[in-house]
Amino acid sequence: MPEVVPLFSTPLVTFDVPDSAALNIELRRVIEQRMRSHPSTHKSNQGGWQSSWDMDRWGGVAAIKLLAHARNLANQMTTDHQGVVGKGPYPDHFAVTWIGNMWANVNRSGDANEFHSHPGAYWSGVYYVDDGGIAADPSLGGELEFLDPRGSVPLMNAPHLRMSGSLSAGATERVTPEAGKMVIFPAWMMHGVRPYRGGAERISIAFNLAV
Template sequence: MSALEIQVKGLFATPVAAIMLPGAETRNAELTDIILKRRETHPSVKASNIGGWHSTRDFTNWGGKPALDLMTIAQSAVNQMTTDRTGKSIRPDWTVEAWANVTGAYGSNAVHYHPGSFWSGAYYVADGGCAEDSTLGGEFEMLDPRGAAPMMHAPMLKFAGEDGLSAGSAETIVPRPGLLFIFPSFLMHSVRPYRGTGLRISIAFNFGVYPSGN
């Protein structure tokens, strides 16, 4: 029997964007200097980070022009990825918070999500060698928002198609300098342990909206 012609549409997809920003070398040198100087004078905030340094969430206040420029780019991206309920483009009056992370050897981030926001993301200033050496770990890991449901009744089976193999498990993104990564804030995520000897530096952010009262 010949193969049937089947049209498969991936419904209820989770939008995830990865953007390599131009001019990363100059931008990242400036951001590295600003972030490491801040780390010298301010203790780490305890959040999802396991080890490493997590700044306060007011990066746009102390990060200077490089921080404001980066958030402007991120806001332009989330505007392109957002519509109203009819599908028309919209530019919400976003609330923005951002913070810096510096991760050394064996640092990681526990599984978490970002409540109270619509879009979240990260920009990678330094990857600590992760992009060149996969044994160093440090990957950004995203969990299937359906949880284990696709694997519960038949864990030996997977959905056919490009994205079927990760159903019920996880996808990862390898950090690299200049990568801007955006995802819905409800998406559970973590950072796998970094096993290098350098520094993995990133800037995380949230875009939310004030409650409308409707």
């Protein structure tokens, strides 16, 4: 049997945050309060409301707790060149001090986010406070979408073919939002949000972690 070695793979990490139901109630409360008192910023968002990038300052205990989950997940997913996991300042572990920032996004019907990356960060991520019904009905759209970092190169010579084990080469991959789910990925990955078509609110919190 031939051996397939997945060279240069890109990590996409998903994590179900514990006690997310209670956490989401408080996060939704502070986001709705902020939305009533502050206008939207305009960065990658196409419609919808996006907060300033300092939610760790105005989001209260719930926001700090969420960012702590993100830092812990990043520690588990980050190693040195020998593959040692960065769990803290112990004799056989290296230490990483993550500088984090975070912001809230509220998308309603027709809202989306164009493709972008997060220069200056190491990990980026998103946490879903309310998936707007997408988890139960994927036809509502609103998926997190990633571009193949190789661009269209894998499709240029024979666009009707795929190499075994790489069916989405040259295209995109999508992650379906689910309340309580956290997703982290390298900050250089181009990503966006598909238009949401539901009648509720798709509420998420994005964050960056820099070294």
